[in-house]
Amino acid sequence: MKRDRTPRAVGAALLALLAGGMLLPPWLQFLLTIALAQGLVALSLALLLRAGLLSFGQALYYCLGAYAAGVAGQLWHTGDMVVQMACACAAAALTAWVLGYLLARYRGIYFGLLSLALSMILYGLLVKSEALGSTDGFNIPRPSVLGLHPQESTVRYVVLAVAAVVSAGAALAVHRYLETPLGRLAPAIRDNEIRVEYMGASARAAVHVKYVIAAVLAALGGAIAAATVGHIDPDMAYWTTSGEFVFIAILAGTGSVLAPFLGAIVYGLIHSVAYGLSPNTWQLTLGSALLLVIAFLPEGLWSLGAHRRSPS
Amino acid sequence: MSGAGVAVDGPILEVRGLSKRFGAVAAAQDIDVGIAERSVVGLIGANGAGKTTFINMVTGYLKPDAGRITYASRDITGLGPRATARLGIARSFQIPQLYGSLTVLENVMVGLGIVVRNAGLGGFFARGRPHVPGYDAPEGEVAERLLAAFSLLDCRNEPARALAGGLRKLLDIALAMIGRPRILLLDEPTSGVSTEEKFAVMAMILGAVRAEGATVLFVEHDMEVVERSAERVLAFYDGRIIADGEPRAVLDDPGVQRRVVGAVPEPR
Numbered sequence: 195m196k197r198d199r200t201p202r203a204v205g206a207a208l209l210a211l212l213a214g215g216m217l218l219p220p221w222l223q224f225l226l227t228i229a230l231a232q233g234l235v236a237l238s239l240a241l242l243l244r245a246g247l248l249s250f251g252q253a254l255y256y257c258l259g260a261y262a263a264g265v266a267g268q269l270w271h272t273g274d275m276v277v278q279m280a281c282a283c284a285a286a287a288l289t290a291w292v293l294g295y296l297l298a299r300y301r302g303i304y305f306g307l308l309s310l311a312l313s314m315i316l317y318g319l320l321v322k323s324e325a326l327g328s329t330d331g332f333n334i335p336r337p338s339v340l341g342l343h344p345q346e347s348t349v350r351y352v353v354l355a356v357a358a359v360v361s362a363g364a365a366l367a368v369h370r371y372l373e374t375p376l377g378r379l380a381p382a383i384r385d386n387e388i389r390v391e392y393m394g395a396s397a398r399a400a401v402h403v404k405y406v407i408a409a410v411l412a413a414l415g416g417a418i419a420a421a422t423v424g425h426i427d428p429d430m431a432y433w434t435t436s437g438e439f440v441f442i443a444i445l446a447g448t449g450s451v452l453a454p455f456l457g458a459i460v461y462g463l464i465h466s467v468a469y470g471l472s473p474n475t476w477q478l479t480l481g482s483a484l485l486l487v488i489a490f491l492p493e494g495l496w497s498l499g500a501h502r503r504s505p506s
Numbered sequence: 507m508s509g510a511g512v513a514v515d516g517p518i519l520e521v522r523g524l525s526k527r528f529g530a531v532a533a534a535q536d537i538d539v540g541i542a543e544r545s546v547v548g549l550i551g552a553n554g555a556g557k558t559t560f561i562n563m564v565t566g567y568l569k570p571d572a573g574r575i576t577y578a579s580r581d582i583t584g585l586g587p588r589a590t591a592r593l594g595i596a597r598s599f600q601i602p603q604l605y606g607s608l609t610v611l612e613n614v615m616v617g618l619g620i621v622v623r624n625a626g627l628g629g630f631f632a633r634g635r636p637h638v639p640g641y642d643a644p645e646g647e648v649a650e651r652l653l654a655a656f657s658l659l660d661c662r663n664e665p666a667r668a669l670a671g672g673l674r675k676l677l678d679i680a681l682a683m684i685g686r687p688r689i690l691l692l693d694e695p696t697s698g699v700s701t702e703e704k705f706a707v708m709a710m711i712l713g714a715v716r717a718e719g720a721t722v723l724f725v726e727h728d729m730e731v732v733e734r735s736a737e738r739v740l741a742f743y744d745g746r747i748i749a750d751g752e753p754r755a756v757l758d759d760p761g762v763q764r765r766v767v768g769a770v771p772e773p774r
Contacts, residue, residue: 374628375618375619375620375622375623376619376623378615378616378619379616379619379620381605381607381612381616382605382616384607385604385605385606385608386603386605386606388587389603389604389681390620391586391587391588391591392565392587392588392591392596392597392603393591393616393617393620393681393684393685394588394591394620394621394624394685395588395623395624396588
């Protein structure tokens with residue numbers, strides 16, 4: 195039996211982030227934290243992709259998580275990231291559980307477009323909502339963790355550390371889930387739903403569970419992004435934000451639970467460098483990068499390492 | 507779903523007045539039949555005679571327009587494929603229904619996962635490899651045993667979509683057997699298998715299936731295979747069962763000869 199290296203790799207990545215993160219300049223700590231938040235959303239997309247489902251509206255839960263965190267912060271006058279993330283998870287899980295009854299019935303382009311439509315409904319609601327700041331959004335309190343209030347000079351690192359711990363935990367939980375009978379059902383649903391049903395399993399129920407898990411992951415990403423930026427607005431639910439997450443998921447591939455985080459970091463690098471070099475045409479560079487990946491690495495960046503590790 | 511169900515008095519599967527129409531075409535007309543437990547029954551008939559429609563109705567893929575299907579003294583009319591599979595009725599398909607991108611072993615592991623999950627085991631917090639209910643062995647061991655029973659061990663690491671036609675059929679049947687069904691319906695199990703291998707393949711399939719004590723209904727066009735393998739034959743024509751009995755008697759029936767086997771021309 196092949197040895198499972200993933201838990202060790204996740205542990206090593208977490209240690210590297212916790213130890214190395216301290217030495218990084220604040221701007222890089224910021225970029226890395228945002229990449230981890232986006233990586234969580236890309237991980238949620240990868241989970242759905244394994245079952246053959248491509249969501250064009252995962253920004254719905256990213257934004258919902260951020261707003262749930264922000265509203266919780268305003269209601270209880272707290273910047274505690276743990277409280278905010280708990281609220282984000284609860285809001286996303288409840289919403290996804292309800293919407294899942296509808297979405298789990300659809301596959302292919304219908305699933306993709308329906309998820310997109312739902313995210314745009316949230317965008318429309320937020321834009322029209324004066325109480326939530328309309329198009330301007332609102333600021334959220336400075337982050338704290340379990341009652342500890344970090345100083346101005348260390349707050350970026352603390353948020354990065356929390357994001358790293360949450361991301362590692364999420365990656366390990368998803369890795370474990372993929373080994374359970376329900377997790378193993380994903381590629382079977384993608385390949386042949388008829389056989390799944392004739393073997394006594396409900397493809398729809400399995401998709402529903404995956405949808406809820408994916409929503410919680412995306413909401414965690416949203417809550418972390420909100421704490422990192424300190425401001426939230428309806429653009430977090432806009433379709434182009436969903437497009438960015440799809441971009442990252444395709445760039446990364448579904449070969450490992452670590453791949454989405456790698457994809458998000460690479461995406462952040464390309465984005466920053468391209469914007470720095472040419473502020474008006476940075477999308478051209480991003481698009482070219484995606485084209486190259488699709489042409490030469492159809493299974494994503496992670497397949498580069500996977501090919502090297504597998505025996506010839 | 508388990509092959510070790512409670513024994514029933516009378517037939518394990520009973521069909522009364524089963525009818526199904528597709529527009530002007532009557533695919534099943536008032537079918538009455540009872541199937542004894544652990545028997546091997548061959549279904550014969552020309553294309554369009556109603557054999558696959560019969561299988562589709564018993565396994566819940568199609569709802570009958572009229573009639574009643576009773577399995578182990580329980581009315582299962584109108585239940586869907588998932589519900590019938592969980593009760594212990596499984597099937598294979600004319601065109602094998604596999605998980606194409608997965609290897610042969612992964613195909614079986616998915617099925618074993620479903621058995622484990624339906625038994626309420628193997629959740630997120632379950633430690634190690636669970637024992638598969640009904641097999642009393644861990645998943646890996648059960649998978650090896652199943653693959654060996656269907657001569658699929660050598661290709662366990664090949665993707666299912668890369669398998670040859672005969673092996674695809676065997677994997678399809680192995681997947682149907684994973685839940686240890688009490689009734690197994692096989693739709694043309696030897697189609698795609700070479701003529702010289704047909705008898706050996708059928709003997710292997712029936713050996714593996716009968717070792718589990720399952721009742722078998724199989725659709726077959728090769729009358730030699732039917733005669734050698736079946737204990738009882740149902741001949742379908744125009745959505746009706748026109749002959750029912752021992753293989754030789756049914757195959758020698760003039761009506762079956764004329765309408766099914768095609769040996770005697772239809773009278774003008």
